[in-house]
Amino acid sequence: MQQVKKGDQIKVHYHGRLTDGTTFDSSAGRQPLEFEVGSGMVIKGFDEGVTGMAVGDKKTISIPADEAYGPRQEEMVIEFPIKNFPPDITPEVGMTLQMHGDNGQELPVVITAINEESITLDANHPLAGKELVFDLELVDIKGKSPLIIAP
Template identity: 35%
Template sequence: MTNSVQSNSAVLVHFTLKLEDGSTAESTRNNGKPALFRLGDTSLSEGLEQQLLGLHAGDKKAFSLEPDAAYGVPSPDLIQYFSRRDFIDAGEPEIGAIMLFTAMDGSEMPGVIREVNGDSITVDFNHPLAGQTIHFDIEVLEVDPVLEEPDADPVG
């Protein structure tokens, strides 16, 4: 297929994300399972989508995104303080653990336990990679892949 990635394309990619120190933050190549993304659905940052536009299946691209174009800049508003009583059902929180919290609207948000101090527990809801420059290495496997085989029997 010769279609290039457009603003509403689905793309099947292998990617590696590296931090400034050269360490790998995430890689689909490690488990051999590529990732499927749909541009325009807000799952990817605008900066990342801009880098994917125009690429074709088989293309490889390496680039870096500053924090504001990648996972954002950490916001102090996303650091919340909880009472130890809030964790009675979940058990003793460990620093560095990622836990799911239910928001007022019923959605779930991951938060990282940053500090346990007496009765106070500090939880950071910023993305774990917020504030970091990310180095991307992306290989486009397919553009608008067929996700399901169409029915062989027409329904009539």
């Protein structure tokens, strides 16, 4: 029976939750997730978790924060002067905004606190610092396409 290996294109149904049981994502009611194993399209622990599975296999994996979205980084939490906040936006705790970095790249941030002087913005991934648990079901494996080189 064919088992998942690096380079395979696979389809997998998943249910992602935190260690307290809170669901953060699921493919239920949707098409299964399709990706190439080892290509960096998913977090490292997910790639490693599907490796060796066969079609029809089901399993539960735990992914430590370091193999998921990494640890929370306090330097990713910034105080932004409220006087520089766009006047057409009313800030609220929990609101997600897009900031532009020095290189022009968009960076999602979440407002975590507001006071008279400043707004606290957190640019950490919402799942940073968290261990993730996934229930997996492998639906399909397509081996890597052979490379054809013209003579």
